[in-house]
Amino acid sequence: MEGLKLKFADLFAGIGGFRLAFEKADYDCVFSCEINEACQQVYLNNFGDIPANDIRKIDRCNLPYFDVLTAGFPCQPFSICGRRKGFYDTRGTLFFHICEIIEYINPPVVILENVKHILHHDKGRTLEVILYSLEDIGYVVNYEILNSKDFGLPQNRERVVFVATKNKKFDFGLLKKTYPFPNLKEFLCTSGEFEYLNPQEYTMIDNPKQQESGLIFVGYRNKNIWKTGIRPNTEHLSRVHHQPNRIYSIEGVHPTIPSQETSGRFFIYIPEENAVRKLTIRECYRIMGFPDSFKTHSNLAECYKQIGNSVSIPVMYELANQIKKQVFYHQEIMSDMINITQSCHVKQSIQLEIPFK
Numbered sequence: 281m282e283g284l285k286l287k288f289a290d291l292f293a294g295i296g297g298f299r300l301a302f303e304k305a306d307y308d309c310v311f312s313c314e315i316n317e318a319c320q321q322v323y324l325n326n327f328g329d330i331p332a333n334d335i336r337k338i339d340r341c342n343l344p345y346f347d348v349l350t351a352g353f354p355c356q357p358f359s360i361c362g363r364r365k366g367f368y369d370t371r372g373t374l375f376f377h378i379c380e381i382i383e384y385i386n387p388p389v390v391i392l393e394n395v396k397h398i399l400h401h402d403k404g405r406t407l408e409v410i411l412y413s414l415e416d417i418g419y420v421v422n423y424e425i426l427n428s429k430d431f432g433l434p435q436n437r438e439r440v441v442f443v444a445t446k447n448k449k450f451d452f453g454l455l456k457k458t459y460p461f462p463n464l465k466e467f468l469c470t471s472g473e474f475e476y477l478n479p480q481e482y483t484m485i486d487n488p489k490q491q492e493s494g495l496i497f498v499g500y501r502n503k504n505i506w507k508t509g510i511r512p513n514t515e516h517l518s519r520v521h522h523q524p525n526r527i528y529s530i531e532g533v534h535p536t537i538p539s540q541e542t543s544g545r546f547f548i549y550i551p552e553e554n555a556v557r558k559l560t561i562r563e564c565y566r567i568m569g570f571p572d573s574f575k576t577h578s579n580l581a582e583c584y585k586q587i588g589n590s591v592s593i594p595v596m597y598e599l600a601n602q603i604k605k606q607v608f609y610h611q612e613i614m615s616d617m618i619n620i621t622q623s624c625h626v627k628q629s630i631q632l633e634i635p636f637k
């Protein structure tokens with residue numbers, strides 16, 4: 281039934297987080313682009329094709345039709361002066377190039393993923409521009425902050441997701457969330473080469489408590505004491521507040537895996553061994569929802585950067601399924617629609633109005 285699958289384009293593909301999720305939800309990837317060579321390499325090793333390079337150099341006339349466009353694009357300021365001129369205001373930005381492709385292909389659904397900070401970026405102007413640019417090219421847009429820990433992963437990772445559709449706003453309230461959130465310990469490797477800290481390298485705190493976020497901060501590493509700007513006798517507090525020095529319990533969730541932490545300073549306390557060790561790179565990929573069969577880059581720093589930049593697979597998988605239900609409805613209607621769009625070879629598509637229950 282290959283020909284009946286919904287098609288998607290994977291822009292700013294990274295190592296293919298969207299692709300893993302959407303293929304799992306039975307969508308077919310018809311185009312991808314990614315400028316970074318190390319990411320392209322990983323993408324090739326896992327999916328068998330090399331993404332097109334720079335989005336700014338894509339000739340949109342040669343693009344195949346797709347039903348869904350996904351993009352986790354870098355956040356850039358939009359320097360706009362004067363009155364709003366729709367998405368043409370964003371010329372020169374990567375977002376403008378995404379909009380150009382959207383306008384040309386006119387897919388029924390667009391999904392944009394970003395750090396939640398984008399909502400307040402440039403005093404809220406970035407958000408405003410994203411919304412009015414998409415509206416300008418015929419979409420209704422909804423957005424929500426989604427947290428990986430609500431989708432079966434032991435990671436407190438908040439990302440904003442924009443879903444642009446044609447007629448009816450996407451309802452984020454229908455996404456299936458999983459409660460309670462899982463513990464980190466269910467995702468740990470049981471064997472392998474673990475990097476332990478010596479007991480004199482860390483301090484455990486008394487009476488650790490689970491925070492609302494699900495994190496249980498249990499200790500800190502005894503190093504990197506910041507002396508400048510620190511009041512006398514409070515040096516230990518600077519260690520506690522410095523994220524790479526923190527040690528977390530495996531009974532809770534893990535903080536966000538960031539793309540900037542290229543040496544993987546993520547430390548966990550294992551109660552059975554009364555020991556502190558580093559989270560392994562495989563464990564980092566697991567708590568983003570990547571399968572153990574995923575082939576990572578040969579350079580460890582690249583691996584950390586790439587996974588920190590990725591999307592959470594179960595979040596996007598649930599979104600992909602819910603988009604099918606809300607936008608493309610059930611299989612029969614979907615097949616008809618795909619047949620129409622494919623046989624016409626048109627860039628215009630139709631979107632069904634669904635009386636959603």
Ligand SMILES: C[S@@+](CC[C@H](N)C(=O)[O-])C[C@H]1O[C@@H](n2cnc3c(N)ncnc32)[C@H](O)[C@@H]1O
Nearest residue numbers: 292293294295297314315316334335352590591
């Ligand atoms: C936040 S990451 C997206 C990661 C991806 N969603 C994933 O799951 O792995 C943004 C990506 O955009 C890529 N990028 C930046 N500028 C680009 C451009 N001009 N053309 C294509 N890709 C670009 C970066 O190399 C980076 O991998």
